[in-house]
Amino acid sequence: MTALPADSAGIASTSSLGQSFASHHGPIDLSERNVTVPKNWATGPMLLLAVLGLLCIGATLGAAVTAGADEAGSKAAKHALYAYHVGVMSIITFSVGGLGLTMILRAVRAGWSATIRRQAENVAMLIPLGVLLLIPQAIFAAQVWKWIDPAYEGGYLLDAKRWWLAPGFLGVRIVFYGVMWTLLAYGQYRMSTRQDREGDVQLTNKAQFWAQPGLLAFALTSSFAAFDLIMALDYHWFSTMFGVYFFAGAILSGVALVILITTVLRMSGRLRGVVTREHNHDLGKLLIAFTIFWAYISFSQYFLIWYANIPEATAWFLVRKENGWEHLFLLLCLGHFVLPFLLLLFRGIKKSLPLLAILAFWQLVMHLCDMFWQIRPVAFMSYDAGNPVVAGKVGLGWVDFTGVLGPVLLFTAGLIFMIRRSPLIATKDPRLVEALNHKNYV
Amino acid sequence: MSSKRIYKTEAGATVHGVMAEFANPGDLYHAAEIVRDAGVRDWDVYSPFPIHGIEEAMGLKANRLPLIVGVVGLTMACVGFGFQYYVRAVEYPIVHQGKPPDSWQVLVPVTFELGVLFTAFTCILGMFIFNRLPMWHHPLLKKERFLRTSDDRFIIAVEASDPKFVPQETREMLLKAGATRVELVEE
Known part of the structure; x- marks a missing residue:
């Protein structure tokens, strides 16, 4: 099936099985009005979000800069920088999840996804934003990573890792991850949007081909990024599962974002009959699958460490199970897994536009909590003979809200910018007919 | 299965139902919609391969x-x-x-x-x-032509236990629905 008329109202009848198979969504509208947004769409909200985001980031970093040099001041600076780190890592995981989803959908040749893949590509294209927002962390490196000072006495565990955590090497690696992800995201995006303009079917084959080595590179870079950007905040701790844990959270939020974006677009009167309840159903299945995956991975990590009971491994969990952090721990168990799992078991919820969007939003909020629980305790950690003993009280401050919201708001503004740049679906995808006629046969 | 009428062939065999052959999945699909709309309850569709959407054409409800x-x-x-x-x-x-x-x-x-x-x-x-399995035998399996449903034929079989089953009327309905050939099936 090649060279489809993109604006043909009768596109449904080109299905090879005859018209009665193709008519279950009614006539399909592929007009400009339905599958694109105007170039000036939502300019107001976009600018507002961007300004708010920049203000939040400015306030958070300002708090870090203006903090005094005494002990209370350095604590306040650390607080602000760690809150900001939570925000930046959240949007990096969002867009890394979008990249993973894009390449997986390509690699498995998911025909049904031709109408939703563009939004995953848009999410992935925001990777440079997240990576660039790490620049302040490089400037404040001495406060974020206290062991970065070569004179810091970190005991055997640090000495053994010095070569890997050397500032220059660490910086080069982080830049490498950013460049690699950006290239992968841009490559996928460009092949997809070029097809919109030129209609060349071979671009689909090319994108599928590159998705395979791309996934390999993606798996390695995202694992090591998880080690370098989150796990290394506390150099004592090590978990070989951590890279997968990072990926699980990322891909879950990537799916949730695609659900939210398509819902917003459908609520604004677009994608009618293009993204249907059937696509919702499949996205809902992916959401429950990755919810289970996240729970499986995070429990596996916890369980092995709990069972082996080796002090330097258990410390990471012990400090996150007291001084108020245990509430967040419980919230993640129940809110990030049990509740969404039980709700998403029902087909009615997966097929419902508002309910699935609410659950997707909920999972994004839970992902922020997950990031917060992983990163923020390190800010107030106290050590005894080099070992983490107590994470200190949660001690929520306004910087926690501005630090997390700033990057997230800026990311949302970036999403609006990306959504306007290209059609909302891959308009000349050779599998578009399959996607438009997609139905879950059960 | 109230007031079950029993039909006999001239040779004295009990009638199990009728089976209708269709040339292609499209015809089968449309015929299934006709049989569904006629309100028939005890019937089934046989095909060499799964046909997407057939459960809708047959009016099958999701089970529990x-x-x-x-x-x-x-x-x-x-x-x-x-x-x-x-x-x-x-x-x-x-x-x-x-x-x-x-x-x-x-x-x-x-x-x-x-x-x-x-x-x-x-x-x-x-x-x-x-699915009422295991089912060791089924009257349809005695029909030579039925075996082609594992190769290149598409069949709808309406069973005599259906309240709406009347051999001649059911046969005419299936022919009108596009069957190429309708046969009686004995128990």
């Missing part, structure tokens, strides 16, 4: 298997958790590997496994029960 599987799976997960907890923490508490006897973490793998195991069992068993 998912609900049963969900309830049994979750129940057995709870039973698995409860039984382990009872044995380890209440009936015969042992401290081993320095873990408290009532630690929940150690119970999770078996809880998960039991949940998955009984979900699978219920799926298979429920599938057998809902």
